[in-house]
Structures are given as structure tokens and as C-alpha cells.
Amino acid sequence: MAEKRRIELMACAGTGCVAGGAFQIIEELEKEINARGLDEEISVVPTGCNGFCGQGPLMVVIPDNIFYGWLTLDDIPHLVEEHFLKGRPVEKLMFTPPEEKEPLPLLSEIPFFRKQLLIVLRNKGIIDPEKIDDYIARDGYVAIEKVLTSMSPENVIEEILKSGLRGRGGAGFPTGRKWKIASQQEKTPKYLIANCDEGDPGAYMDRSLLESDPHSVIEGMCIAAYAISSPEGFIYIRTEYPLALKRMETAISQAREYGLLGHDILGSGFDFDIEIRGGSGAFVCGEETSLIHSIEGDIPEPRQRPPFPAQSGLWGCPTVINNVETLANVPVIIARGADWYSGIGTETSKGTKIFSLVGKIHNTGLIEVPMGITLREIVYEIGGGIPDGKQFKAVQTGGPSGGCIPSSLIDSPIDFESLQQAGSMMGSGGMIVVDEDTCVVDVSKFFIQFTNDESCGKCVSCRDGSDAILEVLNRISDGEGRDGDVEFLEELAETVKDASMCGLGQTLPNPVLSTLRYFRDEYDAHINEKRCPALHCRNLIQYYIDPDKCVGCLKCLKYCPTEAITGELKFVHIIDQDKCSKCGQCLVECPSKVSAVIKVTGSDIDNLEQLTEIVACSERKTMNIGTA
């Protein structure tokens, strides 16, 4: 047995923190600990994603449970000396909630963590994902043990059906029903595929799951394979996720070594093994039939369903495809029972959901919350609200297939049905918060540009339809919107939905339709008044220096990349609109106590243009700040 330690430093080594230098920080921690002869008492444990990515690189000190964030290499010697040697926790590295002065030392006190309910991510930050023993110690592989010793495949399917578990990849199909359909097929062999081809912009739930707890996915796959009598499974991971791939490879080989994968698992007579397949980043591969084609070595294009993969999938054999998050729920359901699981969540959506909370929000990160939680709790309690005193506008959920949930629906509980009713969808769990400075036309443009790039091109409606939608959106945001554009967009969107074969095309108009539903007035303002209410669309805005406020400090002038600003020290500066590229640098440079640079749109532009002309024509001398 390992020597007893008095302190363990659970250092986040998820992709976010690694990008921030986590590996170097771990190295430095070990160096400083060794230098003080504390290496027998204190160990550093690299973990998967802790979730509070906005605070990375971060770590949690066990057993004190103290949370340290935004670590730099320079902090480490002091931290080791003060806290780990002398027992004095370092306040300046603790988390301080926005707009407060006192730090919250304990992880359990931080609101970001307090409101979460961990089922899938039960081991995040607690285990070293590269050690199977850590997973086993946390009651890992208890469920497969139970399944192999006391349950028939039918029992397993029954239990999953009873739990109410639904697919976490987006569509929310009941997992037990999918397994049942596959198990009833006569053709053999049957295949199991775990889908980790996560591609939504701003979403990283699946990646973090594999990085923090790969064995929970492996155990879930073993149970699913037992339920449908499959001897072979694939896990499809995009190669843009090198850390997830590496940890999954390690986990699979460890599981094989222990006899938890392979021939005669745990001496039960059940055979099952897993092979990793790397995807190359085509978004459409997340669609199940495309993914199957990709594994078969064909061009990853979708095909018509039915037959569904559960009837005829990989190499024409019955195939269950589940998202990795769905599979990671399975061991817990088996171990703790369907009744326990179905007690969590809403009437139609059971359990929890992982979301990646990003965008205009204080606390960005990965969260797991019970179904039925309200958007308000997520945005204001977990997320800590909107930075810089800005107004919350909407949350974009479900990625390119989803839509915007406006602030008016902030108190509605989140589940599969409520999101669909609101014109969005659960999707895989991306949650992008937007504030008053975000233009909804621009949001739509972004997602349509994405799906337009990623459309495989098989269906005309998706390929050319997304082109046409994008063209109209570009026109609107360029200030060239025409009467009837909104109606045309609506018609186009419905057509693309109806005429496309796979989920990508069928859902790609959602960002447009949902923003039209809730923010029609903004589209109208762009088209009719040539006004962008969020002051975002470049062709519809102008930067302007308020002559009453400008102190003539030359700052904006110096940093203007197109030399569009004229003026002298202590003379009012003026922007030449013909030269201005609208980069906004002048607004950034103008000192906050001066705040002379403003953005205007619509009819305000005309008013200010006249004013500017007056200023420009007037005798410069009279505008000398010193004498005015």
C-alpha cells in the first residue's frame, strides 16, 4: 500500500487548465514540495476537468477542501511554503465572488459548485483519470459486477427503461427502448458505439467526461454490450481531443489488464472489447448514420432512416449508438437503482445534464445540474450573473441545432420538452450566454455559417438552403435588408427543415427561427431602420467622439490602425468616417473617466454626422480644451 499522505493536491489537468499551463504548475509544485522534504507527506494528483474552467489553472487542497484558482508558476513557492509547510492558507489565490471582497476558501462554499448535482461527473476532480485503481476505489466496476452476477440482459434493459434515461446526445430518445430494439433483432453480431464526436461550438461536455473519468464510460459500455449481447464496441472520439484520446487509450488497456474488457470478463463467460476510432472533425459525423459510415471507412454522409441503426447499423448489423454521457449514467443507475434515478429530474426528463456554461457570464465552466433546474439558477447562482453590469439577453442552447431562450423564459425549468417548446433543444449541452451587446442577427449568422461549412452537401435543401439563408442574413446585417426578407427567411427555414434528410439539415434553421420568434423587432430594426440595437453590425454603426467630453489626450488617435482620427494635444479629436474601419480600438483606448467615444446606429448616425460637420467646420481654436 502507498505511504499515507497528509495532503493531496488535486490539480486540474483538463484541457482548459492544461492550456493555461497546468502541467508546468504540477511540475513546479512537485519541485517545491521535494525541495522542502515534504514529498512523503504531500502528493500532487492530476485530475480531469474540475469544471470551474474560468478559474484555471486551479487545484483543490485535500483534506482541507481549499480551492485555489488562477495559479501561476510564480505563486507556487510561496504557496508551498505558507500553506503546505506552515499551514497558513493563501488568501490571494482563493476565489472571490464578483463584486465582493472576502474570498471563499472552501470549495463547498463557492456557489458555482454548491448548486450542482453530480452523477455523471461524480468522480471529477477526485480521481486520477489515468489510474484504474482510483476509479475502483470510488465504487467503480460495482455495476458491471452486479450485472454479471445477478442480472439477465432483459433485467438490465428493464432497469434502464424504468430509470427514464434518455439520450444525452441531443434528441433525447429513451435509452432503454433503443437497447430493447437492438436486443430483439435476430441478426448477429450486434455492435455498440459510444459517440464522442462532439462538435458544437462552445461545448466540451463529452471531452471533459473522457478526460476526467474514462472508466465510467467503459463500464457503461460493458453494461450496454451485455444488455444487447454485443461482443464488440467502438468509441468514436475526434482526434482534435488528444488528451481525451490518450486517457481513453490508457483506460482501455488498464481495463483489459484487469480482465474488465476482453475474453471472459471477471470469469463470467461474457466477452466484450472496445476499439477506439478517431474522427477527423467533420461535424456531420456526430449524426449516427454518418458516424457509422465513417467507422466503415466510407465517406461520412448520412443515410435515410429507417432502418434505424438499432435494426441495421454498422456493416448492416444491429447497432446501438449512445452518447458517452448517456453511457456514463448507466453504471450509477445499475448500482443505485432505477427508482433512485427516476426520483431526480422532471416528469419526462430524469437525472442530470452536463452543460458547458460559456459566453457573457462570470463563472464559465462545466456544470452538472438536475433536470428541471431553472435558467435563472444556472445564470445567476451558478454562473454568477453577467459581467460589467450588462443586461442578460438570452441563452443559446443546443449549439447549431438549437436556439435562443430569451430572458422572458428565465424562470422556466430546463428539460427536453421545455427547451423544445421554447424553440430550442437540449442538444449535447452547450449553453452560450449572450448579453445586450450581442446582436441576434449576428448569432444566427455565426451558426448558419458553421452549418453551411459543415453540411456534407448530400441534400440540396441543406447545402444550398444554408447558402441562401446565410446570404439573406449577411444582407440584413450589412444594412441591405429588404422588405419581405424575414418572411423569405421563415419560408426558407421551413423548407430546409422539411426537405433535409439528417439532423444537421433538419435543425440548422433553428437558430434563425428561434431568434425570429423572440427578437423579430431586432431583425425589423436592421431592415427598416438600418439600425443594429446591440450596436454590433459594422455596416450599421459609427464611432463618434463627443466634443463635449473629449479632452484631446491623443490616445485614440495614436492607436487608430487606419489613422482615421485627426486632432492635436488638447484639441477635440474627430473620426473621419470614410477612413474608419470600425474596429472599436478608440473606444477601448479612451480613458473610462473621459468616455468620449460612443457607438451610434440608425437615425443617431445622421444626427451626429451633422454635429460632426459643425465641429469640423468650426474654428479649431475655439475647441481648445484649455480655453473652452
Place this chain on the structure above:
Amino acid sequence: MPKLTIEELRKKRESTKKGIYLREGNFRGKVTVHMGTCGIASGAREIMSTFLDEFNSRDITDIMLTSSGCAGLCSEEPMVTVEMKGYAPIKYGKLNPEKTKRIFNEHIIEGNVIEEIVLGIGSERAG
């Protein structure tokens, strides 16, 4: 590593649990060695090491061993505070390895406060 049977997997689970007990946080008591500059200067490191050895030898997984800064009574260093759930914290001062072993065996394991060497009972109030 040979392939496991179900029985071996269960055994492994029990033994691996000991490796992560710190992270589970199910403690019935806490032992704090005061390790301010005064504590370290008067030998707190040795006290900490002695506790670690004792914890190790008896496979203790339900008591947290931690350190803190100076307790304010520097003349009594090295000092330790033993807090068992449901009891007032007890401070012992002027420790040496022998006293430390006694505290471990008599107080922490058997639950008997060693009255003749107790420095104080209870904690100061927070102002």
C-alpha cells in the same frame, strides 16, 4: 497483472479505498500540528513526522492530520490540537516524540484525554 475474478475485484476495491480516503472526507476527528515559524523552530516537523508514522502504522483513515500556523502561545511550542467529533478541542504543548506517541495511542485511538499534559480545553472565541 493477471485478470481479476469478481472476488479479487472486491478485494481490490477495499484496498484501493485506503489510497483515496483523504478525498472522501469522512473524518471523525482532526489533529492539527501548529507549524508557524515558532513551531517549526522548536521541532514541529519531528512531531508531524511522528504522527505520520503512527497514522501509517495503524492504518488510520478516519482522522485528518493537518497543519496550521502559530497558535499564539509560542513558548509552549511544539503544539498540537486534537479535535474529536462531539468533544471540545484539546491542546497539548511542549511536545516531543514520546508525548506525541502517547497522545496518538491514548487520546486519538482510545479516546482518553491525557489530563496531566493537557495545555488547554476548548478554543478561543473568534472576535
